[in-house]
Amino acid sequence: MIDVLVIEDEIEIQNFIVSLLSTYCKDLQIVGTSSSVAEATSLIKIKKPELIFLDVELKDGKAFDLLNCFDVNDFVTIFLTGYSKYGINAVKYGVSDYLLKPIILKELIESVEKAKAKVKEKHMLRKFYTDATIEEVSGKILVQKINKLKVLLNYAEILNWTSEEGFTRVYLNDNQSFLLNGTLKSFYDKLPSFFIKIHRSHAVNLHFVQSYGMNRNGWVKLNNGTILPVSSRNKRAFLAAINAFSD
CATH class of the missing domain: 3.40.50.2300 (Response regulator)
Structure with missing residues (x-):
C-alpha cells in the first residue's frame, strides 16, 4: 500500500x-x-x-x-x-x-x-543505496558501501550534493559519486558552512564554484564543468555566501 x-x-x-x-x-x-x-x-x-x-x-x-x-x-x-x-x-x-x-x-x-x-x-x-553517517569532528563523512566496506570522504573533496529519487548523490572532485540513503535536507543541516544550498535539489561546495550568473534563470558552474540551477528563493543566500567566502 x-x-x-x-x-x-x-x-x-x-x-x-x-x-x-x-x-x-x-x-x-x-x-x-x-x-x-x-x-x-x-x-x-x-x-x-x-x-x-x-x-x-x-x-x-x-x-x-x-x-x-x-x-x-x-x-x-x-x-x-x-x-x-x-x-x-x-x-x-x-x-x-x-x-x-x-x-x-x-x-x-x-x-x-x-x-x-x-x-x-x-x-x-533502496536495494542499491549506500549508507552514510556524518563524522562532524573529523570533518569527514563515513560511507558504508553495499559490500560493507567503509570509506571516509573528506568534505573538501565533495563538489556537490544532489537529490535523486528519495536519496542523495554526492559527487567528488575525482569523478566518483555515491548514492546515499537520506534526503538532501537531512545531510545539509550537518554540513560545514562552505556548502550552500542553491536549489531544493542541489547544494554546492563554494571552493569549487568557477562562475555563476544571477539573471532570471540563475546558474552555478563548478570547476569540473557541471552547471546547476540556482532557484530564485536561494539566490540571495548564495550571493551572500559566495561574497563572504571570497573576501
Missing part, C-alpha cells in the same frame, strides 16, 4: 478525490486530509506519505510554500488546480503530474499510475 495525503481547501472536492481514490485505486491508503499549508506541513512530518495530492491555491498560501519546507524527493506530488498557469513552476518543483479541475476519473487514474511507478522506483533503489 502507498500512503497518501490529500491537501485541498474545498471540502467537497477533497471528499470527491478521497472517494475516487478509495473506489478505484485500491493500492492507495489515505492517511490524512488537509485544507491548509500549515496543517499539511505538520501532517506530512507526522504521517510521512509517499504520495500527496496538492491543491495549488490553499487558504493560507500556495502549494509552493509547502513544497519549500521539504526536500524535492521526500514524496511524490500530484498538483490539483483550476488554473493552467502553474505548469512551469510545477516542473521546476519536480511535480509528478498536474491535474486540472474538474477532476476527470480517467486522468486521475493515469496520474496515479505514473506516481506509483515513481514510488516503486524509489523502493527498488
Whole structure:
C-alpha cells in the first residue's frame, strides 16, 4: 500500500478525490486530509506519505510554500488546480503530474499510475543505496558501501550534493559519486558552512564554484564543468555566501 495525503481547501472536492481514490485505486491508503499549508506541513512530518495530492491555491498560501519546507524527493506530488498557469513552476518543483479541475476519473487514474511507478522506483533503489553517517569532528563523512566496506570522504573533496529519487548523490572532485540513503535536507543541516544550498535539489561546495550568473534563470558552474540551477528563493543566500567566502 502507498500512503497518501490529500491537501485541498474545498471540502467537497477533497471528499470527491478521497472517494475516487478509495473506489478505484485500491493500492492507495489515505492517511490524512488537509485544507491548509500549515496543517499539511505538520501532517506530512507526522504521517510521512509517499504520495500527496496538492491543491495549488490553499487558504493560507500556495502549494509552493509547502513544497519549500521539504526536500524535492521526500514524496511524490500530484498538483490539483483550476488554473493552467502553474505548469512551469510545477516542473521546476519536480511535480509528478498536474491535474486540472474538474477532476476527470480517467486522468486521475493515469496520474496515479505514473506516481506509483515513481514510488516503486524509489523502493527498488533502496536495494542499491549506500549508507552514510556524518563524522562532524573529523570533518569527514563515513560511507558504508553495499559490500560493507567503509570509506571516509573528506568534505573538501565533495563538489556537490544532489537529490535523486528519495536519496542523495554526492559527487567528488575525482569523478566518483555515491548514492546515499537520506534526503538532501537531512545531510545539509550537518554540513560545514562552505556548502550552500542553491536549489531544493542541489547544494554546492563554494571552493569549487568557477562562475555563476544571477539573471532570471540563475546558474552555478563548478570547476569540473557541471552547471546547476540556482532557484530564485536561494539566490540571495548564495550571493551572500559566495561574497563572504571570497573576501
